[in-house]
Amino acid sequence: MSRKLSKYFFNFVCLLVYIFLLAPIVVILLSSLTTTEYIVFPPEGLTLRWYTELIEHPEFMQSFTLSIIVAFGTAIISTAIGTLASLAVVRRQFKGKTAIVQLVGSPLLIPSVVFGVALLQFYSWIGLAASPLALILGHIILTVPFVMRLVVASLVGFDRSIEQAALNLGAGPMKVFFQITLPIIKSGVIAGAIFAFITSFDDLTVALFIVSTDVVTLPVRIYTYMQYQYDPIITSVSSIMILFTVVLMLVIERVLGVGKVFSSKN
Amino acid sequence: MQAGIGTEHDLLLQQKKKNLNKKRLDTWLLLLPTLGIFIFFFLLPLFFLFITSFKNFDASTGVGNEWTLQNYIKFMSDPFYLGVVWRTVKIALLTTLITIMISYPVAFQISRSKGRTRNYLTLLVLSPLLISMVIRCYGWVILLSNNGVVNNTLLKLGWIDQPLTLLYTELSVVIGMVHVLFPYMVLSIMGSLEKIDPSVIRASQNLGASSFRTFFSILLPLTLPGVFAGSVMVFSLSVSSFVTPAILGGPQVKVMSYLTYEQVAVMLNWPYGGAIGFLLILIATITIIAYSKILARSEKGVAIQ
Numbered sequence: 284m285s286r287k288l289s290k291y292f293f294n295f296v297c298l299l300v301y302i303f304l305l306a307p308i309v310v311i312l313l314s315s316l317t318t319t320e321y322i323v324f325p326p327e328g329l330t331l332r333w334y335t336e337l338i339e340h341p342e343f344m345q346s347f348t349l350s351i352i353v354a355f356g357t358a359i360i361s362t363a364i365g366t367l368a369s370l371a372v373v374r375r376q377f378k379g380k381t382a383i384v385q386l387v388g389s390p391l392l393i394p395s396v397v398f399g400v401a402l403l404q405f406y407s408w409i410g411l412a413a414s415p416l417a418l419i420l421g422h423i424i425l426t427v428p429f430v431m432r433l434v435v436a437s438l439v440g441f442d443r444s445i446e447q448a449a450l451n452l453g454a455g456p457m458k459v460f461f462q463i464t465l466p467i468i469k470s471g472v473i474a475g476a477i478f479a480f481i482t483s484f485d486d487l488t489v490a491l492f493i494v495s496t497d498v499v500t501l502p503v504r505i506y507t508y509m510q511y512q513y514d515p516i517i518t519s520v521s522s523i524m525i526l527f528t529v530v531l532m533l534v535i536e537r538v539l540g541v542g543k544v545f546s547s548k549n
Numbered sequence: 550m551q552a553g554i555g556t557e558h559d560l561l562l563q564q565k566k567k568n569l570n571k572k573r574l575d576t577w578l579l580l581l582p583t584l585g586i587f588i589f590f591f592l593l594p595l596f597f598l599f600i601t602s603f604k605n606f607d608a609s610t611g612v613g614n615e616w617t618l619q620n621y622i623k624f625m626s627d628p629f630y631l632g633v634v635w636r637t638v639k640i641a642l643l644t645t646l647i648t649i650m651i652s653y654p655v656a657f658q659i660s661r662s663k664g665r666t667r668n669y670l671t672l673l674v675l676s677p678l679l680i681s682m683v684i685r686c687y688g689w690v691i692l693l694s695n696n697g698v699v700n701n702t703l704l705k706l707g708w709i710d711q712p713l714t715l716l717y718t719e720l721s722v723v724i725g726m727v728h729v730l731f732p733y734m735v736l737s738i739m740g741s742l743e744k745i746d747p748s749v750i751r752a753s754q755n756l757g758a759s760s761f762r763t764f765f766s767i768l769l770p771l772t773l774p775g776v777f778a779g780s781v782m783v784f785s786l787s788v789s790s791f792v793t794p795a796i797l798g799g800p801q802v803k804v805m806s807y808l809t810y811e812q813v814a815v816m817l818n819w820p821y822g823g824a825i826g827f828l829l830i831l832i833a834t835i836t837i838i839a840y841s842k843i844l845a846r847s848e849k850g851v852a853i854q
Contacts, residue, residue: 300652323696396789402594404594518687
């Protein structure tokens with residue numbers, strides 16, 4: 284009897300935690316539908332007005348496009364160079380390997396705000412102005428550690444006799460890489476790319492220091508907008524971003540399976 | 550004849566050496582892009598900021614020409630700034646404790662579930678990681694503001710007469726941080742829960758131990774490494790996090806990361822901002838080192854993971 288009771292209590296506690304997790308997201312989605320001029324929850328009346336009003340705010344669309352470009356650039360470059368470096372780290376013996384592994388992993392330990400400040404100072408010294416490239420370079424630093432963790436994990440325990448077989452059969456090293464190695468470590472590489480994309484798309488801290496008045500990523504745009512205004516526009520922009528993420532996840536689920544992506548993470 | 554063998558042998562050796570050199574060369578080629586970007590856009594900038602933190606402040610250019618320790622001395626001798634350090638650590642500690650308490654049951658439930666349910670629960674727990682942190686924090690602004698959801702509900706229920714000040718307090722920062730960092734803890738605890746043989750739990754129950762007893766004598770000790778690893782991750786992430794305190798605390802709840810931002814972006818005092826930043830790195834690093842020390846020690850006593 285008491286065991287059953289404690290089980291109910293346990294499930295109730297878990298339910299509360301799930302509500303806690305979803306609350307801020309649900310609140311944003313629903314309050315974007317309000318007819319009032321201010322944010323209110325639960326929404327009063329239902330309207331899509333705040334979505335159509337976005338047309339009068341082209342700056343959000345510009346920022347969205349910029350964020351997508353930066354995130355794509357970051358994901359592609361980070362994954363490419365991170366995969367190459369992982370190959371060297373896993374398969375080759377060389378001097379200073381530990382130091383290099385530590386260097387590449389250290390952005391996870393350095394607070395992004397300090398890195399952002401350092402990068403801003405450096406950019407202003409070398410005269411690199413705010414641009415997609417400037418943002419991508421910063422985001423590569425933030426994302427390579429993740430990419431390398433995932434790719435290294437999928438390279439460890441890789442049966443190299445398959446590659447040797449292909450080499451013996453006369454395939455060139457390039458062909459071996461693209462036709463044998465890459466397909467086998469695919470899930471790690473794709474998980475790395477997705478992680479890099481999301482991290483870059485989400486980054487506020489580093490971008491906050493690099494952006495200028497013309498080059499503003501979406502998180503920075505939202506952050507600065509909500510410092511001054513409290514109207515439901517923000518909730519509709521945020522809802523679109525949430526829906527965008529959900530769609531992205533569904534696509535990934537279809538193509539890869541979410542379980543796969545996350546299981547390769549551990 | 551003998552000479553022929555000799556040259557063949559030499560040829561083979563040469564070939565081997567060539568291969569080795571070639572291998573060494575392409576090892577560095579593989580590393581070059583990553584290493585180059587890290588040296589130029591990570592090490593150098595941080596190194597320059599480190600140097601800047603030992604310079605004096607110049608109102609016109611930001612960075613002066615004189616060398617000084619003043620930035621560090623100023624920070625460590627001023628009660629206001631020490632208060633900020635204490636607040637940063639306090640918020641991180643609270644966040645870690647609360648995260649442990651709410652992640653444990655969830656991790657346990659997920660590790661016990663199977664098939665579909667398990668996939669959905671995992672997705673539910675991890676989904677916050679995929680949604681922009683700015684947006685999640687903004688959701689909390691709507692929930693916690695003076696005429697927000699929480700206050701309105703409490704007013705309607707008649708539990709309070711006046712709206713409580715929830716937003717821009719240490720409480721709101723802690724709530725936001727717990728929400729952001731929760732998935733890391735769940736993953737970490739789940740990792741060690743899954744290594745426990747279910748028969749151990751059944752044995753304890755069959756021998757008549759209460760759920761309470763089973764938890765404290767069996768589950769908790771066996772999952773401590775996971776809890777510990779998760780705690781360090783959550784602690785160090787929350788000490789250095791910027792987005793959550795900036796949105797849910799703002800200037801009212803200054804933590805070290807916000808102070809760094811403010812000194813550089815508002816006061817334009819680069820040297821001082823740099824010094825605060827490096828002290829922040831110091832705190833985060835000390836945590837990690839202390840953690841690996843403790844972990845190494847406990848590994849001798851208990852078999853970990």
